[in-house]
Amino acid sequence: MNHSLHTDEIIRLALAEDIGTGDVTTRSVIPEGKKIKGKFTAKEDGIVCGLEVAQRVFGFLDETICFTPAIRDGEKVAAGRLIAEIEGPAHGILSGERVALNFLQRLSGIATKAADYAAMVAGTNAIVVDTRKTTPGLRCLEKYAVKTGGAGNHRMNLSDGILIKDNHIKAAGGISAAVKAARENAPRMLKIEVEAETPEDVKEALEAGADIIMLDNMDVATMKKVVDMIDGKALVEASGNMDRRDIREVAATGVDMISIGALSHSSRALDISLKFE
Numbered sequence: 525m526n527h528s529l530h531t532d533e534i535i536r537l538a539l540a541e542d543i544g545t546g547d548v549t550t551r552s553v554i555p556e557g558k559k560i561k562g563k564f565t566a567k568e569d570g571i572v573c574g575l576e577v578a579q580r581v582f583g584f585l586d587e588t589i590c591f592t593p594a595i596r597d598g599e600k601v602a603a604g605r606l607i608a609e610i611e612g613p614a615h616g617i618l619s620g621e622r623v624a625l626n627f628l629q630r631l632s633g634i635a636t637k638a639a640d641y642a643a644m645v646a647g648t649n650a651i652v653v654d655t656r657k658t659t660p661g662l663r664c665l666e667k668y669a670v671k672t673g674g675a676g677n678h679r680m681n682l683s684d685g686i687l688i689k690d691n692h693i694k695a696a697g698g699i700s701a702a703v704k705a706a707r708e709n710a711p712r713m714l715k716i717e718v719e720a721e722t723p724e725d726v727k728e729a730l731e732a733g734a735d736i737i738m739l740d741n742m743d744v745a746t747m748k749k750v751v752d753m754i755d756g757k758a759l760v761e762a763s764g765n766m767d768r769r770d771i772r773e774v775a776a777t778g779v780d781m782i783s784i785g786a787l788s789h790s791s792r793a794l795d796i797s798l799k800f801e
Contacts (some may be wrong), residue, residue, distance in 0.1 A: 530664055535580055537661070538623045547619040560614040560800050564607040564628070567795040571639045572607055573597045573672040574631035577665065578624040586616030598635070598672045607796060621798050630662075631669040632794035638673025638787055641771065650762075650775035650782050653678045657785035666788045678783055686710050687738070689719045699725060703732035717761070726750045730757060738783075740764050744773055751778040 566572070572595060579591040589612035595601065607628075610617055641652040653676040658666045667677045679685040688702045696702035699718055706716050717736035718729040723746065729737050730753070737754060739747055741764035751760055762779040767786035774782055 528664070531577065532580065532584075534661060534665065535577065535584060535623070535627075538626070539581065539584060539620070542623050543619055547615070550615055550618045554614045554618065556615065558614045559612060560617060561609070561611045562617065562798050562800040563609050564625075564796060564798050566601045566603055566605045566607055567797055568603045569601065570632055570636035570794040571598060571600055571673050572628075572632050572794075573635035573669045574628040574665070575608060577627045577631065578608070581620045581624040581627065582610065582612075582616060585620045586613050588612050589616050589620075598674075600639070610798070625796060625798060627665070629793035629796050630791075631665060631672075632796065634666055634669035634788060634791040635673035636794055637791040638670045638675035641784060641787065642674035644772050645775040645782065648772070648775035650779050651676045652771070652787075653761075653781050653783050654787045655783050655785040656681070657789040659788070670787050675787065676781070678781075684714075685717065686714050687717045687719070688734075689738075690721070690740075693719070699728045700732045703729070703734055707733070719763075720750075723750050723753065726753060730754060734758055736761060738763050739779070744777060747774065747777040747779060 575593045575597050582589040582591050589610065591608060591610050593608045594606045601607065638652070645652055654667055654670045655678055656663070663680065667680065671677060679687065686706050688699070688706065693699055693702050696705060703716060703718060710716070715735040717738055718732070718734040719738045719740050720726045720729050721740050726737055726739070736759040738761040739750060742750070742762070747762060754760055759781070760779045761781040761783055762774050763783045766774065766782050766784045767790065771782050
């Protein structure tokens with residue numbers, strides 16, 4: 525990934541949080557100017573993601589630290605595989621190792637889970653996409669990890685698209701009223717998506733001219749029925765606790781997207797270690 529000002533700000537905040545007024549352990553124990561070498565190693569199988577972020581962490585602390593990736597983001601590794609090597613001043617490396625590992629492990633865990641879900645729907649019409657259920661402040665990185673793992677991104681934020689959900693529908697006075705208002709007031713280039721809980725909701729959303737219809741917590745038989753009803757007139761998204769369901773079966777109904785919040789909110793960090801020579 526290409527680093528951005530936003531990513532740099534995330535790194536600055538993470539370092540400030542972890543280091544505080546100074547790394548007293550490293551300052552007390554390690555002589556100034558001492559050089560060390562180390563290796564980042566995968567301790568379990570998975571997809572690696574976040575190498576550039578880890579590299580930026582050390583760059584903020586000491587530009588003379590040399591972080592050399594042995595692989596690329598998105599590469600599948602087996603336990604024991606070398607991920608990267610690091611060399612330079614001990615003070616900077618030791619002060620940054622936890623933050624670098626936190627990013628690397630978190631993003632690799634998300635990429636690994638995304639790859640697992642993408643594999644489940646391979647060969648079907650459906651793609652797995654993420655949601656806005658991300659760690660506050662880390663959305664750009666976590667969505668990058670989802671893409672790195674081979675799944676897709678839903679909207680980045682509330683300005684990216686119109687998604688009329690149950691509370692919007694209630695507040696607006698119904699699906700038809702909500703879609704009509706969106707057509708009249710929102711930027712014309714934005715797609716309009718409507719959440720539907722029943723076949724009747726789907727029919728109303730379709731007649732109102734929704735571009736995308738989200739099937740919320742429907743069983744497979746009902747999904748198949750409404751996909752046939754929609755008949756290509758709108759894109760179809762399946763949503764609602766999809767991490768607890770057979771998504772291959774969901775994909776077989778003909779939906780275009782399956783959104784899974786668990787990609788970001790419940791992914792387990794990939795176990796990665798940094799050991800010094």
